[in-house]
Amino acid sequence: MTSLFGEPSLTKDRSLEGERNFGEDDYTGTYEASYQQFSGKENLFGGASLDGSEGKTIEITYTANINSGNVEVFWNTADSEKQELLFEGQGEHTETIDLKGGWEYLSLEGDELEGDIQIEIE
Template sequence: MKQIDLMKQTERKKKVLAALCAVLCTGLLSGCSSGGVLDSKEKNEQLKDTILETYDALIGGAGTAVLTPERSLEGRLTRGEDDYTGSYRASYTEFTGTEVLFGGTTLKREEGGTLELTCSLSLESGKAEVLLRSGSDDPEILLSGSGEYTGTWEVDGESTYIGVRCEDAVGELFIQIE
């Protein structure tokens, strides 16, 4: 539950940053459009691109902070090209907790916004759920108990995380995201 609370706090911080960025952008662009330093459309576009890139970097850093540190994970995480992709394999022995494994916050992911998730969960006892949290929505349960799941989702424009929540879980978990 701590990770879910942390994700909610991060979401609030991102909204404050977004509001601050919007105020700064409005002030900068409106003050520069009539005979100021930036009086050409091209320079205004460059400024807008720079502001969006800076904002994306800010929220991207905040998004990474939500992920469970690798040293605290029960299993082995192998990162892919970024925090959204890779694989995770865990053998749980009476594990209780939440692990936020993949995801982040980005305006536009360089590698494309569509991701494919494949996971399998084999429980001997206890409870476990593979969760998807997108934007400010409540987490969606993709897989609960033993079984397999395959699906795709879009990550551009909002925070998106994949994690697992366990209660006295004994069993195996495998997640692959490409």
């Protein structure tokens, strides 16, 4: 999805496969979903440096119990041509990200995904 200014926007709550709860800002919170044959992309958390997030450090914990299909979780920045792959597939992993400013967001991409995923960002 894109906003009026051409930047990506977060997926609206009603369009998400799971349930997202924001923390103190749009960069933090929790997301839980049980996917059934999901193929697509969801932009889950993030924002722009206009909100004073530059220089902040976040910790992302990913837990997945995948029955079939594929899942990848990326950290995206507007000033980069490339997404950074943080997590994929089964298991539990934690990653620390230093926010640099500009538009930055966490996205999840599934291909025929079936399984349960939990993401927590603090």
